[in-house]
Amino acid sequence: xxIYSWFSLATASIVLAACAGPPTLYxxxxxxxxxxxxxxxxxxxxxxDVMEKHAKIVREAGQSLPPGYMAHLAVLYGQxxxxxxxxxxxxxxxxxxxxxxxxxxxxxxxxxxxxPDVKK
Amino acid sequence: MLKNRIQLSMALLALTALVGCAAPKPKDxxxxxxxxxxxxxxxxxxxxxPDVKATYGVYAQTSRPVAEAGFYVLPITLVDEHFKAQGMTxxxxxxxxxxxxxxxxxxxxxxxxxxxxxxxxKYYVIGSATVVTAEGRLVDLRTGDELWKGVxxxxxxxQSQNSGGxxxxxxxxxxxxxxxxxxxxxxxxxxxxxxxxLDVQSPGALIPGPRHPSxxxx
Numbered sequence: 167x168x169i170y171s172w173f174s175l176a177t178a179s180i181v182l183a184a185c186a187g188p189p190t191l192y193x194x195x196x197x198x199x200x201x202x203x204x205x206x207x208x209x210x211x212x213x214x215d216v217m218e219k220h221a222k223i224v225r226e227a228g229q230s231l232p233p234g235y236m237a238h239l240a241v242l243y244g245q246x247x248x249x250x251x252x253x254x255x256x257x258x259x260x261x262x263x264x265x266x267x268x269x270x271x272x273x274x275x276x277x278x279x280x281x282p283d284v285k286k
Numbered sequence: 287m288l289k290n291r292i293q294l295s296m297a298l299l300a301l302t303a304l305v306g307c308a309a310p311k312p313k314d315x316x317x318x319x320x321x322x323x324x325x326x327x328x329x330x331x332x333x334x335x336p337d338v339k340a341t342y343g344v345y346a347q348t349s350r351p352v353a354e355a356g357f358y359v360l361p362i363t364l365v366d367e368h369f370k371a372q373g374m375t376x377x378x379x380x381x382x383x384x385x386x387x388x389x390x391x392x393x394x395x396x397x398x399x400x401x402x403x404x405x406x407x408k409y410y411v412i413g414s415a416t417v418v419t420a421e422g423r424l425v426d427l428r429t430g431d432e433l434w435k436g437v438x439x440x441x442x443x444x445q446s447q448n449s450g451g452x453x454x455x456x457x458x459x460x461x462x463x464x465x466x467x468x469x470x471x472x473x474x475x476x477x478x479x480x481x482x483x484l485d486v487q488s489p490g491a492l493i494p495g496p497r498h499p500s501x502x503x504x
Binding site for chain 1: 324325342343345346347349350353354356357358359360361362363364366367391392393394473477497498
């Protein structure tokens with residue numbers, strides 16, 4: 167009876183571990199849901215709270231936030247007038263993803279000069 | 287006895303041949319590999335479905351599979367805001383922008399163009415299902431070459447069970463329809479679609495990018 171229970175537990179653990187899937191490159195947490203909320207024009211402050219909370223957990227665990235996460239937080243900060251935090255978040259995005267440097271720098275430049283026209 | 291076994295073997299052979307013919311040709315990823323994009327600009331999707339929620343329901347769920355494939359994905363809310371600030375709210379117009387211009391403005395190596403073909407309830411003789419179908423194309427912004435294209439579909443009735451006869455089916459169908467509308471059921475189905483379309487583990491989808499552990503060392 168005891169061997170049977172042990173076996174069931176072992177099997178269950180293996181199945182659960184397999185179902186959990188391979189480890190992901192990034193910790194997504196609430197990010198996708200927040201993107202959708204943003205597109206539905208839901209409260210920026212509520213989104214900031216959720217995004218900041220997850221960012222803290224991920225930082226403390228020494229893991230990685232997804233591409234665009236800090237940049238999206240920057241968008242939210244901009245919406246509530248936290249300009250210094252917006253700048254800091256954009257810098258963080260560049261730091262986490264050096265490939266983003268040119269794009270982020272152009273955005274920072276734009277906020278002083280106006281966005282480049284895609285229509286021309 | 288022998289006759290039955292021969293018949294069985296013939297049947298199996300015929301089945302194998304049919305399955306063999308039905309198997310899709312493996313995609314040619316040579317252009318994709320040669321182009322080796324590191325950064326991808328996902329443009330707001332075109333919506334060819336009757337549901338206005340399709341655009342953002344799909345858009346919100348594209349970053350993840352592309353980022354997990356190992357590419358830097360330009361932040362989609364920033365990209366979206368950028369176009370809006372220019373007064374470009376129609377995806378068809380956005381998709382028509384010259385690739386050189388996109389490269390100049392966003393600096394990405396490639397752009398992902400998505401077209402949502404189906405989003406929401408499909409009505410059958412008895413019952414309905416929530417279906418999301420999306421097509422995608424990856425275009426090199428440096429050359430204008432198409433690097434990849436794909437299509438994927440997901441439906442809420444993939445795992446449904448039939449029970450309770452005709453009356454049961456009709457009631458279930460009505461309940462499903464009402465719930466689907468109330469609960470924005472298309473959204474989770476759209477997540478399955480974008481996964482199938484783009485996830486590196488999905489057959490015919492994207493191949494690993496620079497940040498992915500399977501990206502071949504060069």
